[in-house]
Amino acid sequence: MHGRERRKRSTRRALRSAVLELGLERGWAEVRVEEVAERAGVSARTFFNYFETKEDAALLDLFVVPDDELAALEGPAPRLWHALTELFTADVERLGGDGADVPRFMELQRRNPGLQARQMGVFTLFEGRLSSAIAARLPDDRDGRLRAGLMSGACITAVRVGLQAWTAGGWQGPPGADVRDAFGLLAPAFAR
Amino acid sequence: MHGRERRKRSTRRALRSAVLELGLERGWAEVRVEEVAERAGVSARTFFNYFETKEDAALLDLFVVPDDELAALEGPAPRLWHALTELFTADVERLGGDGADVPRFMELQRRNPGLQARQMGVFTLFEGRLSSAIAARLPDDRDGRLRAGLMSGACITAVRVGLQAWTAGGWQGPPGADVRDAFGLLAPAFAR
DNA sequence: CCCCAACATTGCACTGCCTGCAAGTTGCGT
DNA sequence: ACGCAACTTGCAGGCAGTGCAATGTTGGGG
Numbered sequence: 001m002h003g004r005e006r007r008k009r010s011t012r013r014a015l016r017s018a019v020l021e022l023g024l025e026r027g028w029a030e031v032r033v034e035e036v037a038e039r040a041g042v043s044a045r046t047f048f049n050y051f052e053t054k055e056d057a058a059l060l061d062l063f064v065v066p067d068d069e070l071a072a073l074e075g076p077a078p079r080l081w082h083a084l085t086e087l088f089t090a091d092v093e094r095l096g097g098d099g100a101d102v103p104r105f106m107e108l109q110r111r112n113p114g115l116q117a118r119q120m121g122v123f124t125l126f127e128g129r130l131s132s133a134i135a136a137r138l139p140d141d142r143d144g145r146l147r148a149g150l151m152s153g154a155c156i157t158a159v160r161v162g163l164q165a166w167t168a169g170g171w172q173g174p175p176g177a178d179v180r181d182a183f184g185l186l187a188p189a190f191a192r
Numbered sequence: 193m194h195g196r197e198r199r200k201r202s203t204r205r206a207l208r209s210a211v212l213e214l215g216l217e218r219g220w221a222e223v224r225v226e227e228v229a230e231r232a233g234v235s236a237r238t239f240f241n242y243f244e245t246k247e248d249a250a251l252l253d254l255f256v257v258p259d260d261e262l263a264a265l266e267g268p269a270p271r272l273w274h275a276l277t278e279l280f281t282a283d284v285e286r287l288g289g290d291g292a293d294v295p296r297f298m299e300l301q302r303r304n305p306g307l308q309a310r311q312m313g314v315f316t317l318f319e320g321r322l323s324s325a326i327a328a329r330l331p332d333d334r335d336g337r338l339r340a341g342l343m344s345g346a347c348i349t350a351v352r353v354g355l356q357a358w359t360a361g362g363w364q365g366p367p368g369a370d371v372r373d374a375f376g377l378l379a380p381a382f383a384r
Numbered sequence: 385c386c387c388c389a390a391c392a393t394t395g396c397a398c399t400g401c402c403t404g405c406a407a408g409t410t411g412c413g414t
Numbered sequence: 415a416c417g418c419a420a421c422t423t424g425c426a427g428g429c430a431g432t433g434c435a436a437t438g439t440t441g442g443g444g
Contacts, residue, residue, distance in 0.1 A: 004391075007392090008392085042394090044394095045394055045396095046393055046394070048431060049393075054429095113317055114313075116313075116316060117312075117313025118309075118313055121310055124308060124309050124312040125308075128305075146354075149349075150349060150350070150374060154345075154346065154349060154378075156345075157341075157342060157345030157349060162338075165334065165338050165341070178338075182338060185338060185381065186381045187381070188380040188383065196421080225402090226400090235423050235424075236423095236424095237402095237403095238421085238422055241422075
């Protein structure tokens, strides 16, 4: 029951790896999907069975949080912020787990603003879900909805800035620490 | 000295208008650049003289702040946050000025997450500049840099959430009011 | 061990975005 | 009226991404 799945993971990793290598060695604009596929030992058509766009292969799988974890969040605001801190620092720590070469992702994105932009776009898609989950724990008035939106946006910002700080610091220690600090600095905004 | 410039603005508006119309009436995926151009009375090639991508024509020109305005910002943190509030509420108010049909932009983006993502990407590109400008007013240590990143990220979030609230409220009154409220709610995080 | 049904990979043809270039057109200053 | 610079346009072509149908592969039940 596992053989297929293992093979798919392996191919996916190979494609990610290939896209990072090529992107770093010759610049993102010069990367052809065909070459990426070739280096990973599959056809170009197969690349698009794994990733919807060329960019997607070069993005971090952050904010992959199942619905039930969002549903498990609890209010009110200060406690909620604490829960979000734990949830997303854990999400960031998980990144290194699947052998994703995070520093290389960060470096490629740093060199290529377009990729950074795309990554943010993907994050934003998650923000809709997050915002709804948070809003369900706050009063259903204008102020509550505004706070929910700000809280979810602040989560994305905290993770992103935390990762940047970790990168700027030469990837010392676990990234979770920097992310946690970022959440901590924003906490006063959600203290009540 | 003005004829050319006026004509360019007019063409640009026509293209924006056409892209909004077509996007709303038949769905973003079904919009062809060729048709947009035709409806605006120019060639498809000319479309790309005005916008780098099809999406760009459907995005709001937010965060267009010249370097000298960024350079004019003053610290320390609480005063800085106040200055940013003024700067970006003004930027949002300016939106309606050039006849940009903001509600239709918002509606098109609401219906099309991909566009929303792209818009966020563009915002993020500005964040680099903003972050540098802010960092110059804060201590140049790890904490200062972290705060600078969070502050600039928070600005983007505040503007975005403010605009969403304004949209959710049926575009009552000036959008600046909602954006200002959003900045206000985040202020406690930057009180020192 | 074998077969088969589900799944994965691939080639192919096609659409549409986007770009560089070179030729044409238009408006502006002198 | 002239010449220059800015703008527009058509054309050719590269490349991303998609639907489809054919082919290969795998794991499980008999």
